[in-house]
Amino acid sequence: xxxxxxxxxxxxxxxxxxxxxxxxxxxVGEQGYDATTLGAIADRAGSARGLISYYxxxxxxxxxxxxxxxxxRTLEEALEREPRTAGGPERMARAIDAILxxxxxxxxxxxxxxxxxxQAEVGFVPCPEQRRLAELLRDTVARHGSPDVDRDYxxxxxxxxxxxxxxxxxxxxxxxxxxxxxxxxxxxxxxxxGVPPDTEAPGGTTCDTDLSRFFATGVPGRPVPTDAxxxxxxxx
Numbered sequence: 428x429x430x431x432x433x434x435x436x437x438x439x440x441x442x443x444x445x446x447x448x449x450x451x452x453x454x455v456g457e458q459g460y461d462a463t464t465l466g467a468i469a470d471r472a473g474s475a476r477g478l479i480s481y482y483x484x485x486x487x488x489x490x491x492x493x494x495x496x497x498x499x500r501t502l503e504e505a506l507e508r509e510p511r512t513a514g515g516p517e518r519m520a521r522a523i524d525a526i527l528x529x530x531x532x533x534x535x536x537x538x539x540x541x542x543x544x545x546q547a548e549v550g551f552v553p554c555p556e557q558r559r560l561a562e563l564l565r566d567t568v569a570r571h572g573s574p575d576v577d578r579d580y581x582x583x584x585x586x587x588x589x590x591x592x593x594x595x596x597x598x599x600x601x602x603x604x605x606x607x608x609x610x611x612x613x614x615x616x617x618x619x620x621g622v623p624p625d626t627e628a629p630g631g632t633t634c635d636t637d638l639s640r641f642f643a644t645g646v647p648g649r650p651v652p653t654d655a656x657x658x659x660x661x662x663x
Contacts, residue, residue: 446472456536495556515571520621
């Protein structure tokens with residue numbers, strides 16, 4: 428058997444990393460951060476545990492990257508769904524609704540994510556997933572007409588993080604519609620924009636238990652190999 432080419436090895440590594448990201452999001456969302464072990468993530472991904480340390484310094488960094496992937500892909504879907512629009516107010520409304528929707532629909536995952544950001548030993552970890560999220564939010568601020576994106580993007584990020592925290596505060600959560608109303612008021616958005624509460628959410632904004640579309644674990648037109656249990660087969 429001839430040795431694999433560099434491109435094939437790179438594709439296998441990419442798919443392994445994608446499976447680890449997906450497994451981390453799924454397990455933390457199901458059972459919380461503390462109950463999710465690196466071994467469990469590796470098992471769910473069908474990968475060797477050593478691959479985690481190859482890609483990530485530790486569990487917290489892996490989970491942050493995984494959640495930022497879910498956030499930026501959820502936001503991207505919301506911004507680009509049909510009918511597509513370049514309008515600033517509509518895109519800002521969709522962005523707010525997408526992030527608040529994650530707090531509403533995936534409370535365990537997002538609560539664990541917020542708690543992780545406050546851990547002094549790790550804190551906020553810049554990564555490619557986070558940078559893509561930042562790019563989308565900065566673009567949203569620019570299209571909304573900001574004269575100073577460098578000033579207004581951090582404020583939007585802070586407001587969204589604060590709203591997510593308020594929605595998830597144990598014992599005293601604020602209703603998402605109330606938080607939405609405050610954010611819409613600040614950005615002068617009509618209530619009918621985005622996805623108003625009590626309306627049917629368009630594609631890309633619902634809480635789908637199948638997260639595979641956010642994680643490119645396969646090659647277009649080629650199925651991902653699976654083992655007897657139906658999990659992705661471990662790369663050799």
